[in-house]
Amino acid sequence: MPVQVKRLLLVFAFFIAISVALIYFLTPKSFGEYGHYRGKALEEISSTEIKYVQMDDCAMCHDSIAELKNSGLHATLQCEVCHGPGFNHIEDYENNRMEIPNEGQFCMRCHIMNAASPKKVIKQIDAVEHAEGEDCITCHNPHQPWL
């Protein structure tokens, strides 16, 4: 082998060695634990705080409302679909009030007349014609629409 090639090979070997060593020192420890990614990321992603809880948690304190709701046609609705996220309220209900939805259009999120919305699943109404300017909750209880 000519001496130039030998030297060139040495130089190559040197650079490869350097980069391999760099990779060793620069990759995070948990990289490759489960696959081509940082294993610790799994833990980090699943450690964020929750904001929504579940209906059972509201029922602990608001048992009469929960019972009322679950005996009516809104039984499939979660409390938080109308009242917003409840984690903070559960932790400290005095300083964290839930939303009370009272804008006129609120019920129409779900009950609006739209051909795309399946009639079998939800009853739809024309707000102007049906409510005649009154609030929905003057006639319907939001927790049990038929009382």
Added chain:
Amino acid sequence: MALENKNLSRQEFLKKLGLFAGGVVFVSTINPLKMVFATEKPKNGKWYGIAIDIEKCIGCGSCARSCKIENDVSQEPFYFRNWVEQYTITNEHEIKVSSPNGGIDGFEQPVPDEDIYKTFFVPKMCNHCSDSPCTQVCPVGASFDSPEGIVLVDQTYCIGCGYCVQACPYGCRYIDPLKGVADKCTLCSHRLEKGLDPACMMICPTHARIYGDLNNKNSEVSLFLKEHNCAVLKPHLNTHSKLFYNDLNQEVH
């Protein structure tokens, strides 16, 4: 150390240096190979799949709204981890798709009722594909499939190059405007960890979205797939999507 030894010949010194360097290199080569030998076996045998019942979606947008709150997604109308689309096919076979603010503010029907051939809502979210194009293109290994079949982004490792955003055929990724890194649906893994359902599925008033373990043939999603005739989006791309739609129309893309 070796340098202090005055009797050391140059040759011996080089030899020792070579040995030392060789040792470092050897140890270094083993470590990066770790990921080749890493088992992809599920941790506890779960393999998550999702099913969406189009017949049940009423287009209220509660899923998109709760997802943004739960996961601190920017409220601007361009960033969604999950959203709802309204498909309207007219009598002239023109297909109109609309998703104003992802459905959060509700929908307007653009076509008068008598001109509609058919119309329906399609809830969209990450398909958590088994062979995800988005994770394959990541140049740094920041985007990956978890052992449970959830496609995730390691945001501390992501360099924000946006390849994955381009690669996703379903448009389910975006670059977070504040963090400058890729962001996407995590199937609310922080909620799954605590035994809660993902926010969009928990909040849905008609239970149109369900999820579960595809390996367990008695899970809710497996039974749903058994009883309904479900299809995935863009099957020709071989992404092996794990999001199954009941009653999916051919026009949906």
